[in-house]
Amino acid sequence: xxxxxxxxxxxxxxxxxxxxxxxxxxxxxxxxxxxxxxxxxxxxxxxxxxxxxxxxxxxxxxxxxxxxxxxxxxxxxxxxxxxxxxxxxxxxxxxxxxxxxxxxxxxxxxxxxxxxxxxxxxxxxxxxxxxxxxxxxxxxxxxxxxxxxxxxxxxxxxxxxxxxxxxxxxxxxxxxxxxxxxxxxxxxxxxxxxxxxxxxxxxxxxxxxxxxxxxxxxxxxxxxxxxxxxxxxxxx
Numbered sequence: 133x134x135x136x137x138x139x140x141x142x143x144x145x146x147x148x149x150x151x152x153x154x155x156x157x158x159x160x161x162x163x164x165x166x167x168x169x170x171x172x173x174x175x176x177x178x179x180x181x182x183x184x185x186x187x188x189x190x191x192x193x194x195x196x197x198x199x200x201x202x203x204x205x206x207x208x209x210x211x212x213x214x215x216x217x218x219x220x221x222x223x224x225x226x227x228x229x230x231x232x233x234x235x236x237x238x239x240x241x242x243x244x245x246x247x248x249x250x251x252x253x254x255x256x257x258x259x260x261x262x263x264x265x266x267x268x269x270x271x272x273x274x275x276x277x278x279x280x281x282x283x284x285x286x287x288x289x290x291x292x293x294x295x296x297x298x299x300x301x302x303x304x305x306x307x308x309x310x311x312x313x314x315x316x317x318x319x320x321x322x323x324x325x326x327x328x329x330x331x332x333x334x335x336x337x338x339x340x341x342x343x344x345x346x347x348x349x350x351x352x353x354x355x356x357x358x359x360x361x362x363x364x365x366x367x368x
Contacts, residue, residue: 134164134259135185139175139200140192140219146170149190149219149242156248159363161314162255171195172203183212188235188254193220204232215254217247255315264311266292266301273299277316282347283308283325318360321350328364 136153140146146168157164167186169175172195179185191200198206204216208231216232221240235257236250264280266273275294284291285305292299292308301308309317309325320326320339324347332340336354339347349357 134162134187134255136164136166136188136190137169137175137178137186138166138190139169139172139195139203140190141170141195142192143170145192145219145240149247152242152244152247153190153251155244156251160252160255172198172200176203176206179207179212179214183210184214186214187259188215188217188251190217190219193218194222201228201232204234208232215258217250217254266299266303266308266311273301275299277312277327278329280312280317280327281330281341281343281345282327283312283317285323314360316364318357318364319353320357321348321353324348328361331361334358334361 134157138146138149138153140149150166150168153164153166169178172191175189176198189204191204193200200218204218207214207216216234218234218237219240219242220237223239235254236246238246238250262276262278263274264277266275275292279294279296281293281295283305284293288302290301290303290305290308292301305319305323305325309319312325316328317325318328326339326341326347330341330343332342334340334349334357336349338349339357341347
């Protein structure tokens, strides 16, 4: 679950940010939780109890009490590398604070597009799992998901076709689908899960892969596959 903390002393602004974050993450099919804090001190106390409670912080820079900028520097001094997006109404702050390595600065009023782009950067850099751990017989197999082209179900065995070889794995295709990121993998047929980064084109009954192979497209999966692929092309 992707967890975000919004630290903003203006309640209306905080709720608006929360609403936009919800819309962005739902569109990406990312399971998430968003909490609002009215001050940096309150959030600081929360993180002192659980330093890894959040993946991303949206920090208003100018707040009563401890500013968002000073709070970010406190976190870095405590060796907390949580991702940070600064939110500010003042352009003067845009040249400050790069020592804390924020993902982005967003000017108020925050645009939906700019917020989506900033969250997307963090998801790509820090949240999306790069490797999938699978059990193959008595051994454990670690695969970088981007190297997997497609997964085929055959005789109670999965054949994971990657860029280097085909790996047999004993599990259901549904379980494999839950392990691989939905942002990149889509079901095209009852027996196939495909990495959308490898799709060259899609027709009503089949899809062509960039390596020249062809996979079937099941009638019951056709519409959802098209939706997943359009979302993939839009956001990646």
